[in-house]
Amino acid sequence: MNQERDYRLPEGLAKKVVPVAGILGIGGIVAALGLSLAGMSTMEHLAHAYLLGFWYFVTLSLGGLFFVLIHHLVGAKWSVVVRRVAEIIVGVFPVLFLLSIPIVAISFMGDSTLFRWANPEEIAHNELIQKKTAYLNPTFFAIRVVIYFGIWTMLATYFARTSAAQDSGHDPAKAYRMRQLAAPGLILFGTSLTFAAFDFVMSLEPEWFSTIFGVYQFGGGALAFFSFLAIFTIWLEKKGSLPTTVEHYHDIGKYMFGFTVFWAYIAFSQFMLIWYANIPEETGWYLHRQQGAWGWMAIVLIFGHFVIPFFGLVSRHIKRRRPTLLFWACWILAMHFVDLYWLVMPSMHGGAHHSEPTTGIPFQIVDFLCWIGFAGLFVAAVFWRAGNRSLVPMNDPHLADSLAFRNY
Amino acid sequence: MESHSMDQKPEASIDNGEPRVLGMVAEFDTPDALIEAARRVREEGYEHFDAHTPYPIHALDDAMKIRPTIIPWLVLGAGMTGTAIAVLMQYWTNAVDYPFVISGKPLFSLPANVPIMFELTVLLAALTAFFSNMALNKMGRPSNPLFSVDRFRSATAEKFFLSVEARGFKFDRVETKQFLEGLGAAAVEPVLETEAERSSKLPRPLVTTAIILGSLALVPPAFVFGMRAGTFDAPRLHIVPDMDFQPKYKAQTENDFFGDHRANRPPVEGTIAIGALDLDTALHYGKNEDGDYVTEFPIPVNAETMARGQQRYRITCVACHGESGTGDGMIAKRADLLAQRGTSGMSWVPPTSILDQPVQDQPIGQIFESITNGIRTMPSYAQQITPEDRWAIILYLKALQRAGSATSDQIPASERQRLNAMPVEATDGQATEGEDE
Known part of the structure; x- marks a missing residue:
């Protein structure tokens, strides 16, 4: 590597991307709101679509936090060159926190727009929810959201700042300190992610419960992150902003392959225990998601989220070619949307316990508008974070190893 | 790097007593020199050569033009074979060979098979990866002729080696040596x-050791076979006794310590268990203190008791005696049916109708005695029904008897009008019997 070179975004690019993506993002969400107010969709559908877009980028960013923490913890060397990109991505948590405010606000409205546990009428005749109100109530929910984003922002800020401080001096103690703190950081990460998954998505159907649900969301989120990382780093390399080589893409591709299997493993683990035990209070959730349009979507997930990318990504030749890796990264990002859609949207109209099987195409324009809105704001936040910073941790003790890294 | 063997092919087939040359090994000081040498050796046309280095050197693959390994394909094939075997095996065992319904699931239900599919896929893929790697690298050979070159020992420390095998047309012990230099x-x-290596005989100490170890290895199986075939008076060895032997007597066993030789001790005469004191003879036996059947209820007679009696009756009695007490319960009907068909071993005394005049005339104390101790084929229900509930049931029986022998003028006028307005149908019992045929 040419040590004199700086690896930053091309001059002035961030200044151009941030406003465009930001306006696109706000425009998407405003358009979705406008369409709903104009009667093309319902507020209930909009709230779910908003939560879907929100949770899509929360899980993706949490995947990035996992990447930063685990690589510090195990002292990984190959990933040093792409670690700064992950550190920049996890810098979006404050933005996501602001975007969580509408969701918390909806829970205070006292109706079933999003969370049935927030509706006193629903609670009055639903004994299962009554037992859970000590945990599932708007005030405690708001407190927990603040705690989750506090933890994530704190972890993301600490590791990004320390890593940036490394750039201006040769202090191996910093790398060691980050490695020490990665272990308790991962414990905080795992706990907060699990409960956040319970609160934001699982509690949409407050009668239903699954302890593995957090791991399921982690698997999907990490997979989405690696796919986004592949796309972003290949683009940065093309722009001359990152000295990555095919070896790094190969490793990111391995992560994508591994987490494709991990996602399927966890999703099936959740399904099989419920299927085998066949207890009505658990099976209702799956039964609802196996009927009508949701049933077709479940089939799409089995093949599109596991079988097809499994064979698509299994070969090293595919992982070591940028176009093929890009293709599968886009595919997985699309499938993450389908996965979350299948989790969130069937909860509308009373969810598994009250509504009828959905037939026909469930997608509405607001679903995509919300996703585009969040994607725009996410990209804007990432570029704003990247700004004029070095995209490589220049004085990391393992940078040379990472640049010279080769797969066997 | 891969360690290809120096196959035992001589350069010349004439055995003149001198050791055969199996190849040439060249030592280099730097990896760069080795990479360059490997490239030149390949370009010169040598086919059977290999590099030996203390650590992996990536550029060597390219310099030596090592072909990509086929292990990934073997692993993929083995993994998918594992999946297929798992599906077929579970289909055969669960749905064909020994069909057995588990948890009400279909005989062949895919979700239950997925864990085994996963395990067998991983097992076959992993074993194939391991053993094909061993086989393709010719692992498992106890020695290699290269080890006889003293200099070669530093291949694991600080030197880099290139070995050229003698097989192949290109090799010439003089020219190759000059070329490598x-x-x-x-x-x-x-x-x-x-x-x-020249000698085809195994080394003597090796043979001796093998014979001794082989003989010793036969001792444990011989011992086991002997033990399994023989019979013994002594109890078996308890290597880990845990709590198998305890100094205590078990219930229902013999015990010479007591005069009656029983380990169980009967309770002291006159012992009454807690809650079993039954001084109220009317309540517990249905008789007054003179031994005559009581005719008055020893429990409060009210609507609540009546409802309790109805509920208990419908739980315990209705199976035989039927809803109305005439003896047309489900068990009675089924037994009648089987008796009519002449099912072997079938004998059946139908339950008495409580509407029969003899039963109507019984004092209630006698009915209580029948429930408590059983009568004819009816067993005792003292264990299932508390005395209070038995009396509640009798109260309900009295109501059934009253209803069963009532005349139309005893029905309130409004009810009578309603009943008269209803269409006349076959009674319940007749209809059901008709269906049974």
């Missing part, structure tokens, strides 16, 4: 066949 090798030495 020309590549900048620090030293070039022939790999000679050692005396041990």
Whole structure:
């Protein structure tokens, strides 16, 4: 590597991307709101679509936090060159926190727009929810959201700042300190992610419960992150902003392959225990998601989220070619949307316990508008974070190893 | 790097008593020199050569033009074979060979098979990866002729080696040596066949050790077979006794300590268990203190007791005696049916109708005695029904008897009008019997 070179975004690019993506993002969400107010969709559908877009980028960013923490913890060397990109991505948590405010606000409205546990009428005749109100109530929910984003922002800020401080001096103690703190950081990460998954998505159907649900969301989120990382780093390399080589893409591709299997493993683990035990209070959730349009979507997930990318990504030749890796990264990002859609949207109209099987195409324009809105704001936040910073941790003790890294 | 063997092919087939040359090994000081030498050796046309280095050097693959390994394909094939075997095996065992319904699931239900599919896929893929790697690298050979070259020992420390095998047309012990020296090798030495390799005999100590170990290995199985075939008076060895032997007597066993030789001790005469004191003879036996059947209820007679009696009756009595007490319960009907069909071993005394005049005339104390102790084929229900509930049931029986022998003028006028307005149908019992045929 040419040590004199700086690896930053091309001059002035961030200044151009941030406003465009930001306006696109706000425009998407405003358009979705406008369409709903104009009667093309319902507020209930909009709230779910908003939560879907929100949770899509929360899980993706949490995947990035996992990447930063685990690589510090195990002292990984190959990933040093792409670690700064992950550190920049996890810098979006404050933005996501602001975007969580509408969701918390909806829970205070006292109706079933999003969370049935927030509706006193629903609670009055639903004994299962009554037992859970000590945990599932708007005030405690708001407190927990603040705690989750506090933890994530704190972890993301600490590791990004320390890593940036490394750039201006040769202090191996910093790398060691980050490695020490990665272990308790991962414990905080795992706990907060699990409960956040319970609160934001699982509690949409407050009668239903699954302890593995957090791991399921982690698997999907990490997979989405690696796919986004592949796309972003290949683009940065093309722009001359990152000295990555095919070896790094190969490793990111391995992560994508591994987490494709991990996602399927966890999703099936959740399904099989419920299927085998066949207890009505658990099976209702799956039964609802196996009927009508949701049933077709479940089939799409089995093949599109596991079988097809499994064979698509299994070969090293595919992982070591940028176009093929890009293709599968886009595919997985699309499938993450389908996965979350299948989790969130069937909860509308009373969810598994009250509504009828959905037939026909469930997608509405607001679903995509919300996703585009969040994607725009996410990209804007990432570029704003990247700004004029070095995209490589220049004085990391393992940078040379990472640049010279080769797969066997 | 891969360690290809120096196959035991001589350069010349004439055995003149000298050790055969199996190849040449060249020592280099730097990895760069080795990479360059490997490239030149390949370009010169040598086919059977290999590099030996203390640590992996990536550029060597390219310099030597090592073909990509086929292990990934073997692993993929083995993994998918594992999946297929798992599906077929579970289909055969669960749905064909021994069909057995588990948890009400279909005989062949895919979700239950997925864990085994996963395990067998991983097992076959992992074993194939391991053993094909061993086989393709010719692992498992106890020695290699290269080890006889003293200089070669530093291949695991600080030197880099290139070995050229004698097989192949290109090899010539003089020209190859000169060629390798020309590549900048620090030293070039022939790999000679050692005396041990020339001899086809196994070393004596090895043979002796194998015979001794082989003989010793036969002792444990012989011991086991002997023990399994023989019979013994002594109890078996308890290596880990845990709590198998305890100094205590078990219930229902013999015990010489007591005069009656029973380990169980009967309770002291006159012992009454807690809650079993039954001084109220009317309540517990249905008789007054003179031994005559009571005619008055020893429990409060009210609507609540009546409802309790109805509920208990419908739980315990209705199976035989039927809803109305006439003896047309489900068990009675089924038994009648079986008796009519002449099912072997079938004998059946139908339950008495409580509407029969003899039963109507019984004092209630006698009915209580029948429930408590049983009568004819009816068993005792003292264990299932508390005395209070037995009396509640009798109260309900009295109501049934009253209803069963009532005349139409005893029905309130409004009810009578309603009943008269209803269409006349076959009674319940007749309809059901008709369906049974």
